[in-house]
Amino acid sequence: MNNLLWITAIAAALVTAPNKRPDITKASITNPVKSKWIKLFDGKTTNGWKTYAKDSIGSAWKVQDGILYLDAKAKKEQKLGGGDIIHEKSFGNFHLKLEWKISKNGNSGIIFWAQNDPAKYKAVWHTGPEMQVLDNGGHPDAKIRKHRAGDLYDLVEGPDTAVKPVGEWNKTEIIAKDGTLELKLNGVTTVKTSYGDEIWYSLIGNSKFKTMPAFGRTFTGHIALQDHGDDVWFRNIQIREL
Numbered sequence: 055m056n057n058l059l060w061i062t063a064i065a066a067a068l069v070t071a072p073n074k075r076p077d078i079t080k081a082s083i084t085n086p087v088k089s090k091w092i093k094l095f096d097g098k099t100t101n102g103w104k105t106y107a108k109d110s111i112g113s114a115w116k117v118q119d120g121i122l123y124l125d126a127k128a129k130k131e132q133k134l135g136g137g138d139i140i141h142e143k144s145f146g147n148f149h150l151k152l153e154w155k156i157s158k159n160g161n162s163g164i165i166f167w168a169q170n171d172p173a174k175y176k177a178v179w180h181t182g183p184e185m186q187v188l189d190n191g192g193h194p195d196a197k198i199r200k201h202r203a204g205d206l207y208d209l210v211e212g213p214d215t216a217v218k219p220v221g222e223w224n225k226t227e228i229i230a231k232d233g234t235l236e237l238k239l240n241g242v243t244t245v246k247t248s249y250g251d252e253i254w255y256s257l258i259g260n261s262k263f264k265t266m267p268a269f270g271r272t273f274t275g276h277i278a279l280q281d282h283g284d285d286v287w288f289r290n291i292q293i294r295e296l
Contacts, residue, residue, distance in 0.1 A: 088294070089294045090294060091151075091292045091293070091294045092143075092292060093292050094291040094292060094293055095122050095288070095289070097117075097120040097289070098117060099117060100117060100122065102141050102143070103115070103122075103139045104140060105137040105138070105139055105140075106137060106139065106170075106178050107137075107172035108137065112137050112281075113129075114135040114281075115139055116128070120289055121287050121289045122287070122288045122289065122291070123286065123288065124136060124162075124279075124284075124285060124286050124287075126157075126283060126284055126285045129281075136283075137281050138165070138278050138279065139281070140168060140278040141278070143276070144170075144276050145166075145277070146230075146273055146274035147230060147232060148166075148230055148294065148295055148296055149227065149229045149296055150164075150166065150226075150228040150229075150291075151226070151227050151291075152225075152288055152291040152292070153223045153224060153225050153226065154223070154224050154226060154288050154289075155218075155222060155223050155286075155287045156187055156189050156220060156284065156285075156286050157220065157286065158192055158220050159189050159192040159284070160187075160189050160192075160220075160282075160284035161187070161188050161195060161282040161284055162187040162188075162282050162286040163179075163184040163185065163186055163187050163279075163282065164184065164185045164226065164277070165178050165179055165182040165183070165277070166182055166183060166184075166230070166276075166277055167181070167182045167183065167230075167270070167273055167275035168181055168182030168275045168276045168277070168278045169181040169268065178278040178280075180266050180268065180269060181268045181269055181271075181275065182270075182275055182278060184280070185205070185206060185207070185228055185237050186203055186205045186206075186207045187280070188201070188202055189220050190214055191219060191220065192220070196214070199211045202214050203216075203217040203224070204217060204226075204242075204244035205244065206235075206247070208262050208263065209247075209257045209261055210247050210257065212239070212243075213242065216240050216241075216242035216244055217239060217240070218240065223289075224239060225239070226239055229296075230273070231296045233251065234246070234248060234249070249270070250273060254270065258270050277291075
């Protein structure tokens with residue numbers, strides 16, 4: 055009789071005992087660890103940046119008051135003192151944030167997924183897509199669809215109402231993750247498109263980049279800032295991997 059009671063008690067305990075799982079499993083699902091924001095520009099130096107195809111950054115790219123800017127008057131020509139600059143780190147899925155302002159009638163750009171291989175590619179824009187930086191109120195490109203501020207340059211057109219006037223800061227975001235690309239300008243989504251699929255390659259095939267076999271084909275690469283011959287200012291450049 056005592057043995058029967060003991061066995062019954064054990065069986066009851068097994069039935070009523072909670073089926074617990076390790077807390078770490080639940081935490082890893084409901085609270086995934088997010089990567090930290092990385093400053094691509096420390097606000098004080100040009101560390102991490104260099105002119106494309108050079109060992110250092112051109113002297114026309116300067117830092118003052120937490121701003122990285124191109125002093126167009128300080129260069130002798132496009133690549134002597136100036137030139138597009140590229141960051142040393144590369145990214146695939148990412149969320150980039152920065153602020154920019156452009157000079158009157160100015161033109162520049164933010165290039166991503168650029169391949170850092172000067173022996174194969176003459177310029178960063180031969181491989182990396184560009185978010186346009188432009189004075190929509192004065193530069194002739196503002197009259198061309200897909201060439202205005204906030205556009206995915208020569209690929210996808212966005213609204214032209216999001217950009218702020220010359221002399222004012224524009225907040226920009228570029229988000230690329232698992233085949234979806236989104237561009238934001240001052241909180242407005244200017245472009246949202248897929249990449250790496252038939253739609254993406256059709257966009258390239260109908261653009262000025264159709265003769266560049268490596269353009270938009272690799273979805274891991276570097277961030278670059280364009281020297282288009284005009285004064286341009288950047289600040290608060292930060293990124294995190296997704």
